[in-house]
Amino acid sequence: MTLLEVEDLTVSYRIAGGEAPAVRGVSFSLAPGSKLGVAGESGCGKSTVALALLRLLPKTARIGGSIRVDGEDVIGMRWGRLRAVRWAGASIVFQGAMHSLNAVRRVGDQIAEPILLHGTAPRSEVPERVGTLLERVGLPRWRSRSYPHELSGGQRQRVMIAMALACEPKLIVADEPTTALDVMIQAQILRLIDELVGGQGIGMLMISHDLAVLADTCDRLAVMYAGRIVEEGPAAAVVADARHPYGAALSAAFPKIGDPASRRAPRGLPGDPPDPADLPQGCSFRPRCPVAEERCAEVDPVLYPVPGGRSAACVKVRAEEAV
Amino acid sequence: MSAPAASRRAVVRARRRAALQKYARSYAENRAGLFGLAALVLAVLVAVAAPLFIPAEALSVTGAPGERFEPPGAQFPLGTDTYGRSVLDLVIWGARISLTVGFLAAFVSVALGTVIGVIAGHFGGLASNVLMRITDWFLVLPALVMAIALAAVLERSTLTIIIAIGVTSWPSTARIVRAQTLSVEARPYIERARALGGGHLHVMLRHVLPNVMPVVIAQTTLLVAEAIVMESTLSFLGLGSPGAISWGGILQDARNAGAISSGMWWYMVPPGLAIALVALSFTLCGRALEGVFNPRLRERR
């Protein structure tokens, strides 16, 4: 049974003068022990998707579609059941651990908090469990007495990971887990996540704007733009040979080490992502697309299948595959 | 820059007008602020126009129109005081002193605070250190205690009260202005102005001051509210000018005349209500102004 099943998820924020659709019909699924990456620029809706999974969005957000975690419908879940599923069923590793951790409480207390709340371990065993978790992420036990500001960025991120594992969840969502970390530390953290998740059969949803990070760690990759998934498929294939122009641009933005041609190739896209409250007609990528055509202004593409277990939301793809 | 000076000035003026309009619109979004502003305008108008409809005899102690301690009735809507004067007339007349003192005291306080704050923020170094130490020390002194002491020490008059309030409330303005000066001077165009040969006075007057003004204006409004309450307190304690009619003075007369134990509510309630309403109006205006100049505060209120 799939661990996570999202079908046609929509999220709209109530703003002055109407609604802004942040997520417009996203669907994907995740099997236990597999890793799915979600890539995209800021504002494409990927963090919104992450928060929506556990209904952590603010009250001004309206959710539509269906989210099923381990077979249970999250959107219609009763409040009490939702709180039980939070952290014990699925947990989140937030980005920017300096602000995601409570600055005036010791790190050990914060890791212990969900354990005590969900009763994952009896009270007397909690300190031992916290110590074990810290060691698993590569921190010494005595660190549980530290405050967040006494730790480096990498150490704080390890604490967030230890905290996410505290209640032995089946699903972990990592929202930009390595953003704002140095490259060396990034590599360490990614390796750590790989070990912990792979070894335990936990399913993982990793979100990042850094395609290189996702390419290394994930099995499958989804690229989001303006609230929709525009490309999806096995990670290596999507990065090496993206079929959607945006996916191609993203992957080209990161130079391949050792390939001089890619260093000299033009990179980056002009312009900014569209304002959710004011989306262009037809394909939302059209204003920035290097290969846009006339029909792109009329047709709003959906995900068309591409051989190799892939799909891409571009009219060109539909044309090619039809041939 | 080859544009002629006249059109440059016109551009600046047009920009300033547009900015003012933007501020006005943003102020108008705050309903409480509008209510405060309306109440204030009304109070000022009434105070200014008072001599037109209150003859001098109505306020004289000896030739008072009514009997002492008359409860509210047709002739005297708020009753009469210990000398037989109409309490309504007294309250209206009292607005003149209370508002005047409030404005002037706040003005003195803000002027002092702004000058010290700008100097401390602009010059930095030893001057700033010394000024800030003095400011901090003034902040330590309990303001009302100090004001009472000052008012008792100097001769009893309205000017004394203005000085007493002004001298004790400038420190908070000084701190805020200094912080704002530091932030303004960190902006790149200040560096450019100095590179172009702008001296200290030039930078402080033409660049820092206009940018500090918004904060100062908001502070002033809030300070007026404080000053009005403080004036009424000092007058109530008998430290104000003996002959002047102010709201605090009316309350002092009421207390001395035993109005409290006799339950003469009409003597006691109106002056205090007037103080509260005027102070509240200024506070609402001040908070609305703060919201206009600091959008972050707006969404919280």
Add this chain to the structure above:
Amino acid sequence: MTDTPTAGAAPPAPDAAPGARPRAGRVLRYLGGRLLTAAVSLAAVMVTSFFLFRILPGDPVAAMTEGREVSVEQMEALRREFGLDQPLWRQFLDYCAGMLRLDLGVSYEFHRPVAELVAERIGPTVLLAGTGTLIAAALGLVLGTRAAWRRGSLGDRVNSSVALLLWSVPSFWLGLLLIVVLASGTGWLPGLFPTSGMMSADTAGGLDTAIDVAHHMVLPVATMVAVVYAQYLMIMRSSVLDEMGSDYLTTARAKGLRDDLVLRRHAVPNALLPTVTLIFLNLGRVFGGVILIETVFAWPGLGSLFYSGLKVPDLPLVQALFVIFASAVIIMNLLADLVYPLLDPRVRT
């Protein structure tokens, strides 16, 4: 934001154990610095107090002997007795020496050592001010938190409006109102509370006295709380609102905590930090209010003593009281500086 490890952590090897912490030295230095600043402020206050009240108009000796038949020689004798015939600098030195010995002089009006008067009347003031501040702080913090959590709701708007209104009301007027309504026997609830003083003359002592004092205390404390709690409410509301957008609250919610627990365990402790400091620093205002309230309610404390002393002018008394009031504020500021690191771990290093 670069990744700069703290001492003892060297990736990828596991962290070394913490070395000896040289924090004790730093703490002592910080303490010493603050104490020194406080001492300097205190000295400045003493000097100010002396010179401030010398400007008082009127001849204290004349005021003291008013209404009594005294000869010029007797007035001269009085002047010599109180040291008023000495040159100013001599008086100043005597004053400083006296202060250092904690000898506060002799009151002109009461003919008793000022220190004795202060000892007698400091109790009632501390009782009034302390009780009032505690209740006002508790009320303000609780209501402020609730107002912030339910921002925009009817409860929040009512709370904030009432607080704003009470802040604008002069405290002495509120006191007078309460007296009229609840005490003087002519309002709606006649004679519920006594109108003045701290104690009735006819109490039996012990528990009886305590209850009687409490009975007398209700109106003055209520007045004080009404005017002061508004400030604490607005500060706390603002602090909590500042915290409410924070990411760590999302983390707390994601862990499955109930909303009220998220508020109590995470938002409030963080919001309390600036609020507690502000409460301490606000105590200066409280003293001003105490003088007023004691005067209105004839409460036998230091405030009413100060006010009555100003009229004479009872120089030793008002000088000493001024210094005492200012010192209390200085000490409170010092306490605020010392307490804050205990509450906020980020400041301790």
